[in-house]
Amino acid sequence: MMQDFVIKEIEAAVGRDNVLTRWEERWCYAYDATDLAQAPEAVVFPGSAQEISKVLRLANRHGFAVTPRGAGTGRTGGAVPVAGGVVLVLTRMNRILEINAADMLAVVEPGVITGHLKTAVEEQGLYYPPDPSSADYCTIGGNVAECAGGAVAVQYGVTRDYVLGLTVVLPTGEIIDAGARTMKGVVGYDLTRLFLGSEGTLGVITRIILRLAPKPGARQTLAAAFPNLKAATEAVGLILRAGLAPTALEFMDRATLNCVRQMLPFKVPPQVAALLLLAVDGHRREVAERAAAMARFCREQGARPVMRAKTAPEAESFWRARRAISPALFKVKPQKVSEDVAVPLSAIPELVGRLEQISRHRGLPILCYGHAGDGNIHINVMYDHNIPQEQEAVGPAVKDLFALVRQLKGTLSGEHGVGLTKAPYLGLELSQEAIALQKRIKKAFDPNNIMNPGKIFPGGGS
Numbered sequence: 001m002m003q004d005f006v007i008k009e010i011e012a013a014v015g016r017d018n019v020l021t022r023w024e025e026r027w028c029y030a031y032d033a034t035d036l037a038q039a040p041e042a043v044v045f046p047g048s049a050q051e052i053s054k055v056l057r058l059a060n061r062h063g064f065a066v067t068p069r070g071a072g073t074g075r076t077g078g079a080v081p082v083a084g085g086v087v088l089v090l091t092r093m094n095r096i097l098e099i100n101a102a103d104m105l106a107v108v109e110p111g112v113i114t115g116h117l118k119t120a121v122e123e124q125g126l127y128y129p130p131d132p133s134s135a136d137y138c139t140i141g142g143n144v145a146e147c148a149g150g151a152v153a154v155q156y157g158v159t160r161d162y163v164l165g166l167t168v169v170l171p172t173g174e175i176i177d178a179g180a181r182t183m184k185g186v187v188g189y190d191l192t193r194l195f196l197g198s199e200g201t202l203g204v205i206t207r208i209i210l211r212l213a214p215k216p217g218a219r220q221t222l223a224a225a226f227p228n229l230k231a232a233t234e235a236v237g238l239i240l241r242a243g244l245a246p247t248a249l250e251f252m253d254r255a256t257l258n259c260v261r262q263m264l265p266f267k268v269p270p271q272v273a274a275l276l277l278l279a280v281d282g283h284r285r286e287v288a289e290r291a292a293a294m295a296r297f298c299r300e301q302g303a304r305p306v307m308r309a310k311t312a313p314e315a316e317s318f319w320r321a322r323r324a325i326s327p328a329l330f331k332v333k334p335q336k337v338s339e340d341v342a343v344p345l346s347a348i349p350e351l352v353g354r355l356e357q358i359s360r361h362r363g364l365p366i367l368c369y370g371h372a373g374d375g376n377i378h379i380n381v382m383y384d385h386n387i388p389q390e391q392e393a394v395g396p397a398v399k400d401l402f403a404l405v406r407q408l409k410g411t412l413s414g415e416h417g418v419g420l421t422k423a424p425y426l427g428l429e430l431s432q433e434a435i436a437l438q439k440r441i442k443k444a445f446d447p448n449n450i451m452n453p454g455k456i457f458p459g460g461g462s
């Protein structure tokens with residue numbers, strides 16, 4: 001338990017109004033988007049890097065853990081304070097400090113909601129491409145800490161590709177800048193990239209310099225319905241190899257489609273086994289032509305029907321349905337384990353095709369959808385935790401899935417990170433030598449293991 005005098009020192013560092021210690025308040029910051037939860041001993045809302053530095057120095061002196069938190073939408077338990085201590089909530093630091101059209105960059109604090117930044121830069125004719133489906137409520141800081149992806153990554157890349165520089169408070173309290181305001185920069189080790197996807201274990205990100213793109217002149221959205229899974233999943237690689245350059249190439253299987261069917265702006269025939277959702281963007285003149293070529297190509301691969309959104313609101317309702325998939329899956333079962341594996345493009349048909357086997361063998365429904373253009377498929381093992389055989393079958397089903405993914409030369413996580421949920425499986429992908437090196441890096445940054453302990457590494461970071 002944190003002693004009263006320690007809480008008082010934290011209050012002196014950030015202001016009394018910015019510290020919560022009551023039981024019911026602490027529980028509001030115990031969870032993320034997994035079903036894991038543990039209450040911290042205090043919740044702290046810093047207003048600046050200097051205040052964070054003071055809290056981290058106190059953590060080293062008194063030996064309490066600090067878990068950074070953005071909006072708590074993470075899917076692997078990253079913001080769950082398993083070691084107790086302090087949850088450091090970055091939502092007060094939510095200013096867009098600069099949108100510089102001439103230099104095509106923005107400078108933001110970590111608590112800015114991703115969707116707010118996207119809207120603000122679009123008002124200036126610019127575009128911040130990364131678009132996790134949670135963009136309406138997750139934070140940029142959380143996106144950097146997880147290296148979030150999203151639907152348009154197939155054309156534009158992921159968060160990593162837009163971060164030029166960072167200000168970070170190191171676990172020992174020093175404040176450092178990494179990167180630059182320039183598009184290029186190779187001075188010293190690339191610490192910016194090291195912090196990207198570091199899941200709040202190497203420091204607290206307090207300022208982010210983001211590269212911006214020009215706002216596309218137009219975008220068209222299509223949905224291609226396939227009569228079988230094989231044709232749909234094989235079409236993914238064929239579309240990319242044909243040079244049709246989709247901006248987004250999303251996939252959903254029949255069971256997923258059934259969960260959001262009512263939200264789609266058109267009727268999907270019942271015999272449809274899978275849907276590809278595609279977008280193309282660019283100059284107004286060429287977009288219509290490219291969308292027509294894409295539709296033609298999908299028909300040649302057996303898609304019937306191929307539907308094109310006629311208006312912007314119609315296109316938005318396609319994407320709204322896509323963003324609603326994750327919560328809509330609870331129509332099938334009250335609990336799910338969501339994995340976000342990624343495999344090489346050629347392995348997508350086999351990955352998706354063999355899920356049926358795992359589902360039958362373990363007696364659990366498995367639904368899949370996701371960013372197929374990146375080989376990043378969200379695979380959801382559905383269960384009811386009140387049914388003992390279902391609860392017991394979940395772990396083995398996830399193990400079967402991970403074994404299959406590694407056999408197909410894929411990765412355990414395309415965008416959600418390791419956190420708590422994937423830590424036990426780290427050794428399936430990384431060698432003991434690679435894990436040992438990563439632990440030495442962690443130790444160099446955080447000798448007392450106060451920053452988000454218990455995450456990424458099985459058994460902790462030290």
Ligand SMILES: Cc1cc2nc3c(=O)[nH]c(=O)nc-3n(C[C@H](O)[C@H](O)[C@H](O)COP(=O)(O)OP(=O)(O)OC[C@H]3O[C@@H](n4cnc5c(N)ncnc54)[C@H](O)[C@@H]3O)c2cc1C
Pocket residue numbers: 032033067068069070071072073074075077078079090110131132133134137138139140141142143144145146147148149150151199200201203204205206326327415416452
């Ligand atoms: C419905 C839904 C859809 C989603 N869709 C996508 C998707 O399409 N693509 C995708 O990539 N993810 C997706 N996610 C996952 C999630 O939204 C992302 O991982 C997001 O980046 C988390 O942001 P957050 O602000 O909620 O971070 P949190 O959950 O609060 O934290 C996530 C991790 O980042 C660390 N962290 C947070 N802020 C900081 C900081 N300032 N400094 C250091 N560390 C920090 C935390 O310690 C934790 O380890 C989805 C989640 C949901 C619920």
